Amino acid sequence: MTVTQHAVPELEETTDHCASAERPHPRPDGQDRYTISEVAAHTGLSVHTLRWYERIGLMPHIDRSHTGQRRYRNTDLEWLTFVNKLRLTGMAVADMVRYADLVRQGDHTYPERRALLAATRQGVLRRIGELHDALTVLDFKIALYSDAPKAQERH
Amino acid sequence: MTVTQHAVPELEETTDHCASAERPHPRPDGQDRYTISEVAAHTGLSVHTLRWYERIGLMPHIDRSHTGQRRYRNTDLEWLTFVNKLRLTGMAVADMVRYADLVRQGDHTYPERRALLAATRQGVLRRIGELHDALTVLDFKIALYSDAPKAQERH
DNA sequence: GGCTTGCCTGGAGTGCACTCCAACTCTTTA
DNA sequence: TAAAGAGTTGGAGTGCACTCCAGGCAAGCC
Numbered sequence: 001m002t003v004t005q006h007a008v009p010e011l012e013e014t015t016d017h018c019a020s021a022e023r024p025h026p027r028p029d030g031q032d033r034y035t036i037s038e039v040a041a042h043t044g045l046s047v048h049t050l051r052w053y054e055r056i057g058l059m060p061h062i063d064r065s066h067t068g069q070r071r072y073r074n075t076d077l078e079w080l081t082f083v084n085k086l087r088l089t090g091m092a093v094a095d096m097v098r099y100a101d102l103v104r105q106g107d108h109t110y111p112e113r114r115a116l117l118a119a120t121r122q123g124v125l126r127r128i129g130e131l132h133d134a135l136t137v138l139d140f141k142i143a144l145y146s147d148a149p150k151a152q153e154r155h
Numbered sequence: 156m157t158v159t160q161h162a163v164p165e166l167e168e169t170t171d172h173c174a175s176a177e178r179p180h181p182r183p184d185g186q187d188r189y190t191i192s193e194v195a196a197h198t199g200l201s202v203h204t205l206r207w208y209e210r211i212g213l214m215p216h217i218d219r220s221h222t223g224q225r226r227y228r229n230t231d232l233e234w235l236t237f238v239n240k241l242r243l244t245g246m247a248v249a250d251m252v253r254y255a256d257l258v259r260q261g262d263h264t265y266p267e268r269r270a271l272l273a274a275t276r277q278g279v280l281r282r283i284g285e286l287h288d289a290l291t292v293l294d295f296k297i298a299l300y301s302d303a304p305k306a307q308e309r310h
Numbered sequence: 311g312g313c314t315t316g317c318c319t320g321g322a323g324t325g326c327a328c329t330c331c332a333a334c335t336c337t338t339t340a
Numbered sequence: 341t342a343a344a345g346a347g348t349t350g351g352a353g354t355g356c357a358c359t360c361c362a363g364g365c366a367a368g369c370c
Contacts, residue, residue, distance in 0.1 A: 037317085051318090067366055088285045088289045089286065131279050138240075191346090
């Protein structure tokens with residue numbers, strides 16, 4: 001449960017200027033120039049986190065508008081979706097940066113990328129095992145508390 | 156932490172220096188007076204963490220030797236084993252402290268303990284789902300890197 | 311022109327879960 | 341008797357992954 005949370009997706013500006021940016025969902029290639037807050041709404045990451053990801057090298061180069069504002073593309077959205085999956089696996093951010101580096105370096109890094117993902121996969125399997133294990137204990141305890149509310153036991 | 160030691164001079168010295176501290180495994184009740192480093196070896200937690208757990212109220216009262224050193228019992232080992240399981244579920248330490256509190260308060264807290272564990276259980280199930288999800292993506296990517304080492308794709 | 315909104319930056323701050331430190335006591339071994 | 345080794349404490353430090361802040365810029369609206 002330590003996966004962090006952030007804000008609610010809530011409906012932001014249903015009040016005034018309704019015809020404005022009310023679309024966290026992808027647009028077809030060619031019209032895909034999302035502001036940072038659109039991307040935040042779409043990915044569930046905060047704008048802080050998006051900028052931080054860029055700073056630490058977890059993002060490819062992001063286009064800018066003529067005033068210097070970020071304009072994300074569909075490929076950036078896809079990358080972030082994948083990053084989110086990696087995050088869910090519990091992969092350390094440093095490892096994700098390493099992976100992003102490998103992607104930047106080109107196709108000859110396929111084996112190393114594959115190895116990185118395979119190691120992550122192993123970790124996920126181990127974690128699932130641990131969780132199943134913990135689940136058994138939880139079920140046992142819960143049954144104790146449910147079935148014998150007056151029984152004598154310790155914790 | 157001003158509880159200090161009282162009573163319980165008992166037979167502690169029988170287990171102190173007889174066998175060198177090379178026994179991370181439980182002994183029968185009655186001879187169960189483990190030093191902190193024995194408990195660390197048994198549980199996989201560091202001695203720092205064991206003392207910290209005590210400070211924050213995650214442990215019941217731990218007996219002391221006549222010189223003020225901790226002497227853990229089998230029940231303490233069992234509790235730590237359970238705590239480790241809760242840790243594996245991803246439960247926050249603050250919640251574990253809350254649970255420990257409920258245990259201290261007595262049997263009338265059964266319903267709340269049960270609720271806490273049930274919520275944790277839900278979290279574990281959700282987490283397992285996420286991990287399975289991530290596994291699918293990982294397998295897809297790994298297959299890409301394995302089967303088509305020269306294929307044209309992005310990340 | 312003034313106000314609001316959204317975005318920009320580098321750097322500082324936060325919360326969690328440890329992890330370590332200095333200075334001490336006590337016991338055992340050389 | 342001296343040194344080593346394991347334990348004690350309160351408090352400070354660490355690493356991670358964000359999260360926020362101050363100060364500023366650009367655009368839209370009344």
